[in-house]
Amino acid sequence: MVFFIVKLLLLIGLIAVQSKDCNYRFWKAITCEKIHSLDQLKKGIQECIEYDQVPIKGFYRLEMEKSTIGFLDPDTFKGYEHVKIIRFLLTSVSNIPDGCFKNLNLETLQISFSTVDNIENKAFEGMF
Secondary structure: OHHHHHHHHHHHHHHHHOOOOEEEEOOOEEEEEOOOOHHHHHHHHHHHHHHOOOOOOOOOEEEEEOOEEOOOOOOOOOOOOOOOEEEEEOOEEOOEOOOOOOOOOOOEEEEEOOEEOOEOOOOOOOOO
16 A cells, blocks of 8 residues: 555655756757747746756756647747757648748757648758
8 A cells, every 4th residue: 555655655755847838858959848828938938948057058958748839939049049959740830930940950950740831932041
């Protein structure tokens, strides 16, 4: 019985830790799930950095999963110029606007099992 209670408490603790919008992963990534606004994304990343004590340049991957993103704009990734990999997984992106990735020196932009409604002609201009 005691073993069951300890196991249950550990499970509850694990769920509580994983309930944030964004979590730091050991592969030096911040993974955000169920994001629906730019404010939610920025707050989630900032909370993750503070809670997990991650230096701003301590992560080089930004991953968004199971999200609906209609808020990408040229300043979405401002402050994260050090990020090398951006990954969208199981995410719906309504528009990738002109200059969305400006000032980023990405090695990988991955859009997997996701939908993108529109990519503007100069979306990747100024990326390098």
